[in-house]
Amino acid sequence: MEPWRPTSGGLMIxxxxxxxxxxxAIDGIETLSDGRSVLKVRVRAIADGGEANRAVTELLAKAIGVTKASVRITSGTTSRLKQVAVDGDPSGLDQALRDLVAAHKPTGK
Structure with a gap:
């Protein structure tokens, strides 16, 4: 199951x-112990003063092919688990994420 769902104006991830x-980097999809799926993202920035959050939104925008202004964190700003809204065409964003995740599937499994 994908860790994103369509909304009226884009996707929630x-x-x-x-x-x-x-x-x-975006490291693919992980299933948490409670069964939820999440998109695994790592950033060089430290979790201080919003630096890591800024890096996450910039990385996602670049990877999906949208502007930085189209990506915003809606919940979890001080947590490792976040909800991120991406504005745009839901079907186009869905395909961009599917392509991105397919490129990060582990081999040999």
Whole structure:
């Protein structure tokens, strides 16, 4: 199950962030212990003063192909688990995320 769902003006994505992750990257989908799926994101920025949140929104915008202004954190600003809203065409955003995740599937499984 994908960690995103369509909304009237785009997508809502469940994200798990690793600040100070050594690099800025999207590492695919992870299933949490409670069964929820999240998009795994790591950023070099530290979790101080909103730096990691800013890095997450910039990374997602670039990866999905939307403007930075189209991506905003709606909940979880001080947590590793966040809800991120992306404005745009839901079907186009859905396909962009599917393509992105397919490129990060582990091999040999």
């Amino acid at each position: 469940a994200v798990r962030v690793t600040p100070r992750g050594g690099r800025d």
